[in-house]
Amino acid sequence: MIKAIKVRLYPTRCQEELMFKSAGIARFSYNWGLAFLNKYYEENNKSLSIGELRKRFTELRNDEEYIWLKEVSSEIPQQALKDLGESFKKFFNKQSSYPKFKKKGKCEISFFHLNNKFVVENNKIKLEKIGYVKMKDEGRLPVGNYKKDKIKVLNPRVKFNGKFWYLSLALEVEDETKEELTDISVGVDLGIKDLAIVSNIDKPFKNINKSKEVKRLNKKLxxxxxQVSRKYDMLKSGTTFKKGEKLIKTQNIIKLEKQIKLVHKRIGDIRLNHIHQTTNTIVKTKPCRVVMEDLNVKGLMRNKHLSKAIAEQCFSKFINILEYKCKYNGIEFVKADKFFPSSKKCSCCGTIKKDLKLKDRTYVCHNEECNLIIDRDKNASINLANYKLA
Structure with missing residues (x-):
């Protein structure tokens, strides 16, 4: 069984500089590889393999002009080119869009570390060309020399989230004894008023964006x-600035932009924590299967009146997290058809109400023999729970 582990690091100032340099070289390598492949295709009308691209990069690394590439581990840029190859694979398999260049300040700050070059001892971990870094481990990482002791870890990455450094990796552990599942099928309906309405749980899971703390943080943001917009306007209106020139940020703008990043991080952490708590509660009921609608999030985002509220709910992230937790616990995860009338169908008699509008928050069945009156979202969750059941 594979277990994901995330460990917080406490680097010194010198170590942090090397970490930022490693992340910068990883970004440079990815962008160089993408630019090289684009140019090669334009000139030769055929693609170049990632293996050949890595050889070309080794030649670049040995050039005196790019001697600074040798200041970090050689595996960092090579893995960045492998990641580029994976991006192209996803593009050709129609799983994602064409790879884009990584822009400084906009992309994730992270780099790869070779899995057999770790040395862990006494809450310290040795990183290649960085040295021993303090960490908050709590006994989750195996102690020892990972090469000599043949300890296997998968996809180790060192990441910076805007405030702290983390090491994330996957570790192979023995299978834990899992509890037996019930024979209950659960339907989960996502919404804007509430995050999720579950068929076997009476109380809906609240929309965390309506909480006092998130509202306070949004006001602060x-x-x-x-403030930063006004400072940019003042900078542009200055006599020394000419149109078309690159703006040189003042220290006050840099400070404000750092504060904005930290507020964005805080809001994102609150939302992610709420999603994890909600999905954990659903999975802990031990259902035999979980059914959700196959939402077209991109299509929903086209609605200018609801796009902001939908983006704040993080529907795609919720679905992905619930799916992997179901898989881990042996629960069947089902995505209902996009055209399944979960909201329009009566959960009691099966009558479909074609004239149901978005403003109708209570479902009233038109069938005289039924006359069911129920919350619209609860009705949808029950219909999802009964999806394709004999």
């Missing part, structure tokens, strides 16, 4: 964004 608006205030900071206005």
């Amino acid at each position: 608006k205030r900071l964004q206005r």
Whole structure:
């Protein structure tokens, strides 16, 4: 069984500089590889393999002009080119869009570390060309020399989230004894008023964006964004600035942008934590299967009145997290058909109400023999729970 582990690191100032340099070289390698492949295709009308691309990069690394590439581990840029190859594979398999260039300040700050070059001892971990870094481990990582002791870890990455450094990796562990599942089928309906309505849980899971703390942080974010916008306007209106020139940020702008990043991080952490708590509660009921609608999130985002509320709910992330937790616990995860009338169908008699509108929050069945009156979202969750059941 594979277990994901995330460990917080406490680097010194010198170590942190090397970490930022490693992440920068990983970004440079990815962008160089993408630019090289684009140019090669334009000139030769055929693609170049990632293996050949890595050989070309080794030649670049040995050039005196790019001697700074040798200041970090050689595996970092090579893995960045492998990641580029995976991006192209996903593109050709129609799983994602064409790879884009990684822009400094916009992309994730992270780099790869070779899995057999770790040395762990006494809450310290040795990273190649960085040295021993303090960490908050709590006994989750195996102690020892990973090469000599043949300890296997998968896909280790060192990441910076805007405030702290983390090491994330996957470790092979023995299978845990899992509890037996019930014979209950659960339907989960996602919404804007509430995050999720579950068929076997009476109380809906609240929309965390309506909480006092998130509202306070959103107000703070608006205030900071206005401040930085005014400073940019003042900078552009200066006599020394000419149109078309690159703006040189002042220290006050840099400070404000750092604060904005931290507020964005705090809001994102609150939302992610709420999603994890909700999905954990659903999985802990031990159902035999979980059914959700196959939502077209991109299509929903086209609605200008609801796009912001939908984006804040993080539907795609919720579905992905619930799916992997179901898989881990041996629960069947089913995506209902996009055209399944979960909201329009009566969960009691099966009558379909074609004239149901978005503003109708209570479902009233038109069948005289039924006359069911139920919350619209609860009705949808029950219909999802009964989806394709004999």
